[in-house]
Amino acid sequence: MSTGERVSVKQRFYQFAESQGLRLTTQRMAIIDSAFDTKQHFTAEQLLEWSREKDKSVSRATVYRTLPLLTASGLVKELDFGKAYKFYDPNYADHPNHNHIICQDCDRIVEFESEQIEKLEDEITHNHGFSLRSQQVQITANCEEFKRSGNCRNRDCN
Amino acid sequence: MSTGERVSVKQRFYQFAESQGLRLTTQRMAIIDSAFDTKQHFTAEQLLEWSREKDKSVSRATVYRTLPLLTASGLVKELDFGKAYKFYDPNYADHPNHNHIICQDCDRIVEFESEQIEKLEDEITHNHGFSLRSQQVQITANCEEFKRSGNCRNRDCN
DNA sequence: GTGGGTGCAAAGTGTTTGCAAGTGT
């Protein structure tokens, strides 16, 4: 939650970029900073918008060309919630095994971790003769509160 | 695994169709039969291909117009494995909470169930103030056997 | 200086839709 934590993730990406010999253009820096200055899940379109606030010259093409670099670093994860567009999650550096509850009422996405589920997944995977590489749990849910009152306390959470 | 089981799922869809007042055109029947005559996960394109084997007049548009009917019945589930196209799984009638291991080496998709994971998911969801509507676990895995020998015993499984 | 990076616009890809013609009930 601290700012220091965030900065360090960004720094980690810059290290990754350097190790790959990637050039640090102003456009790339605007995109990278936008991606790691938030804890929200974002879409390509949102990332473009944020990046343009920092550097008006950023084009959609460059955003799409930069996204694979972000995911290749392992610091951002691509998520597919079944919509036409993908979401990107910048919180995997700190919480590499977190999962998601997607509320159908308020469109909120809540993250959670469970060592017990991780352990079971690992067991099951090995029992089938595989080794686990990555995992993902998506829970689609409703909140009763929203149904009753037309509002939802989870709206404030994020 | 018995044929009887399969037929009954198909019957269940026909009941659903009737209850919704859907007309049973020859095209629809070709598509429905194709969907429920397999236990494999399929894409829209594969479903079109199978349906055309039964009735050459089936068009891509009709397949795409029928897929939402299949999922609306609850007997087929739409799955997103992060590819450009979606997969459809006709095994949800018998195993409504099953999950998937996706092997990166042999592209095999293995299904599994775990009451323990279900229970944990339910707990976690309620603890966050939600009620669970549906869930989905996707495990991406490697099989060591394939890496060593260039082959994979799971290739035969399905 | 030069090779990687960029913006633009065109192309791609899976999916959806308007419309006139066809068909199950």
Place this chain on the structure above:
DNA sequence: ACACTTGCAAACACTTTGCACCCAC
């Protein structure tokens, strides 16, 4: 007969790419 369905092709929405120019190293 009438409303629901269909095939076709055009339209869509998101993403990718070819190309000439640009700029970080």
